[in-house]
Amino acid sequence: MRNIERRSFLQTLGTGVLGTAVLPAAAKNAIPGGGVFLSPSGSPDEQFWGLVKAQFPIAEGKIMVNAANLCPAPYVVGDEIIRHARALDTDVSFQHRARFETIRKETLQALANFLGVSADEMGITRNTSEANNMVIQGLDFQPGDEVVIWDQNHPSNNMAWKQKAKRFGLIIKEVRTPGAAASPEELLQPFEAAIGTKTRVIAFSHISNVSGQVIPAAALCELARSRxxxxxxxxxQSFGMLNLNLQALGCDFYTSSSHKWLMGPKETGILYVRQAHLERLWPTTMGAGWKEGDLSVDGRICTLGQRNDALAAAMTSALRFHDAIGRQNIEERVFELAVRLKTALLERVPGLELVSPEADEATAGIVIVRHTTQDNNKLYEQLYHQYGIACAPTGGLRFSPTIYNTPAEMDNIAESLRQLVS
Ligand SMILES: Cc1ncc(COP(=O)(O)O)c(C=O)c1O
Structure with missing residues (x-):
């Protein structure tokens, strides 16, 4: 892409011209020389997505399809990290660094706006693992209290609960859900059956990283609340991919990383705690600046000595990037790419079985397949070394495409795998 076009796109990010409400009309003006940014219908077309792709410094010839693990950040986010880091290094006095306290508050407000909650309910962590542990280790329980977990959770969730249980005498009930659930009720039922009078918490991944299964999270939260x-x-696996509102979701705690689907700075994450529960959550790390009686999640739970302020400061640019493209557009594009990839793989590559959900409506951004007779680890390595396709070996071959991918890349992946197994 010509530099001038990239600059123009970036300018719109900076000024907010591409707010979702004004995207179609403003976007047409955004490209010098009258280039068409959106199709006449106002929906993003391939030219639009090409422009989005050009915002990422992905190496020529490489196809990154591992958003579930780690995403590249767009230039605009990388530039913001560097800008803030440089500003810090010009003057590391306490006086100058005070600006980062203000920026952190603005970032918390931007995160809160993005997720439909209040700034005091948001904290900035290093990643999801840390945020999960803050909740798990920070809640008080009585021996015999029960916690329901999902067998498809990440280890930072399940292992942490199991350690806590060993130490404090909790009982962990690990729920299994059907591999090919025909309805949301089939997914909810095992959780409902596990809830008893001593159940205190249900901890589950919104979307499983090991199966790609999406949990009907709002319904499960409602069920939990009613008990x-x-x-x-x-x-x-949902922050930055789904167009989320945590109020609507109705959860009490929500954790995530910014280096996955949000495509934000690496080693930053979030912790949401519903206001009503903040006082019952104990801080597990306390750094300078911690104050008794601070009733914000960030102040009470997320102090940790000296941090790399430039990273947290650049989170806002990732949020703006999403808003400029349109969060609903992003969600729909990810689903479209995943369904295209799933279809192409199953149609064109002999010997594959689907590990992630079969129904298109249950497929979020994660497609997992497994070759029934060949060594999947070898295929995973060959895909990268011979075709530049970066996926994950989770559950077989896990592909997680996002907005810097194209439909042509989805077809390319299927064709490359077909050649490898033939
Ligand atoms: C569902 C889930 N939870 C937690 C994590 C851990 O994320 P991080 O390493 O950013 O803490 C992952 C990573 O893939 C994940 O998929």
Missing amino acids: GVLTLIDGA
Whole structure:
């Protein structure tokens, strides 16, 4: 892409011209020389997505399809990290660094706006693992209290609960859900069956990283609430992919990382705690600046000595990037790419079985397949070394495309795998 076009796109990010409400009309003006940015219908077309792709410094010839693990950040986010880091290094006095306290408050407000909650309910962590542990280790329980977890959770959730249980005498009930659930009710039923009078928390991934299964999170939170049970949603696979509102989701705790689907700075994450529960959550790390009686999540739970302020400061640019493209557009594009990839793989590559959900409506951004007779680890390595396709070996071959991918890349992946197994 010509530099001038990239600059123009970036300018719109900076000024907010591409707010979702004004996207179609303003976007047409955004490209010098009258280039068409959106199709006449106002929906993003391939030219639009090409422009989006050009915002990322992805190496020529490489196809990154591992958003569930780690995403590249767009230039605009990388530039912001560097800008803030440089500003810090010009003057590391306490006086000058005070600006980062203001920026952190603005970032918390931007995160809160993005997720439909209040700034005091948001904290900035290093990643989802840390945020999960803050909740798990920070809640008080009585021996014999029960916690319901999902067998498809990430280890930072399940292992942490199991350690806590060993130490404090909790009982962990690990729920299994059907591999090919035909309805949301089939997914909810095992959780409902596990809830008893001693259940205190249900902890589940919004979307499983090991199966790609999407949990009907709002319904599960409602069910838990009706039984007086708290909910911890691990949102590592939903923040930045789904167009989320945490109020609507109705959870009590939500955690995520910014280096996955949000495409934000690496080693930053979020912790949401519903206001009503903040006082019952103990801080597990306390750094300088911690104050008794601070009733914000960031102040009470997320102090940790000296941090890399430039990273947290650049989170806002990732949020703006999403808003400029349109969060609904992003969600729909990810689903479209995943369904295209799933279809192409199953149609064109002999010997594959689907590990992630079969129904298109249950497929979020994660497509997992497994070759029934060949060595999947070898295929994973060959895909990268021979075709530049970066996926994950989770559950077989896990592909997680996002907005810097194209439909042509989805077809390319299927064709490359077909050649490898033939
Ligand atoms: C569901 C889930 N939770 C937690 C994590 C851990 O994320 P991080 O390493 O950013 O803490 C992952 C990582 O893939 C994940 O998929």
